[in-house]
Amino acid sequence: MRLSIASWNINSVRLRIDQVIRFLDLARPDILCLQEIKCQNGEFPRKAFEEAGYPHILVTGQKGWHGVALVSKLPFETNEILPFCRRGEARVQGIKAAGIDLWNFYIPAGGDVPDREANDKFDHKLEFYERLTAYLKSRNPDAPLLIAGDLNIAPGENDVWSHRQMLKVVSHTPPELEAFANLMDAGGFHDAFRELWPEPQKLFTWWSYRAADFRKSNRGLRLDHLLINPALKARITSPIAAIIHDRVREWDRPSDHAPIQIEFDL
Amino acid sequence: MRLSIASWNINSVRLRIDQVIRFLDLARPDILCLQEIKCQNGEFPRKAFEEAGYPHILVTGQKGWHGVALVSKLPFETNEILPFCRRGEARVQGIKAAGIDLWNFYIPAGGDVPDREANDKFDHKLEFYERLTAYLKSRNPDAPLLIAGDLNIAPGENDVWSHRQMLKVVSHTPPELEAFANLMDAGGFHDAFRELWPEPQKLFTWWSYRAADFRKSNRGLRLDHLLINPALKARITSPIAAIIHDRVREWDRPSDHAPIQIEFDL
DNA sequence: GTCTGAGTAG
């Protein structure tokens, strides 16, 4: 079977429901992982997704901030509780579909000051990574796993518009780069995007709203990821397609994140 | 010459600039008086009015609340300072166009409690009426004058959906009705709307946002007025046309006020 | 119900 998974930090699903449906109609992933839905469970626009052909829906919302959701053409099970967010915010989902564990994360952004003592948000972010990394070490590595979402770290020199300037900015500071590397090591993850577009090519999934013309300044970051563990990689029988839908960032009143998508045969 | 004057409480001119231009294109008044523009002078969308054929613009704005503006096909002079608002808020404009004095007012709404002692906003409203009435008594009555705007009083029994219930509600309380009557007496004003649609016909220019269907409940008030003094009346050589553009209140995300317009030959 | 401001977050 062919499987296609997408992920998108939508920055308010109610405000951008038309754009999400438009994206689904053009990209037709089997499963879409959403982050920053910014609504409570009862406020999620289920009907629009059902009508678009995505009847299987899991919403993990809260009032106002954060919130993740998963909409799927395929049925899925929810059987795992993933205790990575110490504040219990709506940032984590774990499902099993087509025999694969799929985790959808909106990892904390981490505030402005890259100092765990002075800035509790930064500490919260790194602790999320630490908990996730530790969990992976004790998890059965033979179970196929895909991690999707806004991980809020740009891990490589070419995942930021300026490595030198960004080393001081939360999302690309040394402790974050180390946390991301530790995660990759612990899970043995494969990054299909970087495989397809090798260094030193720049890859971005996010561009600030503050730039008048994000294409012109192109000061982006690669904060969104789809990570494949070795057990899943071993089951894939085709080349892995991976695409950043950066044209979507050009739409009218867009999210500041572009959707990302991977596709492969099992 | 034929002269056409309109008035509209727009409830944020930046949010509804498309609707204002649409209204100008359909009604083509020579001068439009706006109230509740809710912006500072530099934030007023001058260009849209200029492109619509209204190059003469006077903006009296402030941050966030209130604010009045006047856009005109005809040139005008601004020569009079009208000291009716004791708080110095952006609620008053006076110009002279086509030999006529035109005053554009956004008179204070007056808060909830109809008691001058307990509610300073109510006192402020009545003092505005008192100052205006006193000023008219000392003004040269031979100068043609038109008062336009949201005067925030529904003066007659048939200017409210329920005279009995509204007598307790600010906009139609006895001291306000008296203040309005004193104003009309002092200026000798002619109300072209009531002339054209005599009692007991209901006339409304405002409907609350809270009603699901304002047409169905039709709990409106006549708060907006265009008042003609005797010297102006004497110069008018045609019947006076007067229309409440209540269809505009049906537009998508409308102001809670409808535009009003009068037209006559001089 | 629909605006604006201030504060918070990204």
Place this chain on the structure above:
DNA sequence: CTACTCAGAC
């Protein structure tokens, strides 16, 4: 820059 909350106004 854009989104959310909440309060204040009408």
